[in-house]
Amino acid sequence: MAINLKNRPKKEKKAAPKQGHKIVWFTLIVILIPFLIIGYVILTSLGGQNEPVVGNRFDSKDLNPAITNDQISQVQTAIASIGGVENVEVNLKSATLRISIDVSDDANADTCNAVAQEAYNQVNGILPVDTYFTNTEEAKMYDLEIDAYNFLLDDTHTEGQVDIKVYKSGAGQVVTQNMTEAKDPELAGQLVR
Numbered sequence: 169m170a171i172n173l174k175n176r177p178k179k180e181k182k183a184a185p186k187q188g189h190k191i192v193w194f195t196l197i198v199i200l201i202p203f204l205i206i207g208y209v210i211l212t213s214l215g216g217q218n219e220p221v222v223g224n225r226f227d228s229k230d231l232n233p234a235i236t237n238d239q240i241s242q243v244q245t246a247i248a249s250i251g252g253v254e255n256v257e258v259n260l261k262s263a264t265l266r267i268s269i270d271v272s273d274d275a276n277a278d279t280c281n282a283v284a285q286e287a288y289n290q291v292n293g294i295l296p297v298d299t300y301f302t303n304t305e306e307a308k309m310y311d312l313e314i315d316a317y318n319f320l321l322d323d324t325h326t327e328g329q330v331d332i333k334v335y336k337s338g339a340g341q342v343v344t345q346n347m348t349e350a351k352d353p354e355l356a357g358q359l360v361r
Contacts, residue, residue, distance in 0.1 A: 229307040235260055246290040250283055264311040275318040280332040284316035288334050303338040312336040
């Protein structure tokens with residue numbers, strides 16, 4: 169008699185535990201995490217897109233004593249009375265007192281420098297530099313910027329402009345600079361070529 173191999177009862181194989189689905193889920197989570205982080209960053213940045221960034225770089229101790237509108241008017245009046253001054257603009261923005269002085273068109277560098285120094289002295293008389301324009305250990309104070317110029321370049325004035333700037337930051341010393349002359353003429357000559 170022949171052995172029938174086809175009808176022979178098959179041994180049941182022990183199935184190995186399937187772990188494939190755990191690996192798939194783990195891989196999906198690992199891949200999904202960076203996408204979630206990037207999506208969160210994009211959504212939060214788009215959320216505040218139409219709103220300005222607001223803040224204050226000064227503490228309650230800073231800018232004390234404050235410069236008042238009355239003091240600004242006094243500064244403008246005092247500087248306007250300096251000889252040779254045609255127009256004065258004084259404004260206080262971002263803790264910087266900016267003074268623009270239009271001196272007569274025929275003024276030279278020495279005249280503009282003298283006007284700028286006199287304006288600095290006038291400001292120091294009304295708003296003492298040590299009090300208003302010098303930082304302390306506890307507080308930040310104002311900056312001072314004075315520009316004295318004879319004219320602005322245009323079709324009628326093409327050469328001879330003089331612009332003297334006196335600058336005093338709260339953390340630094342007074343600096344006077346002629347903005348129309350190069351600090352290093354040799355280097356400026358090389359750049360112009």
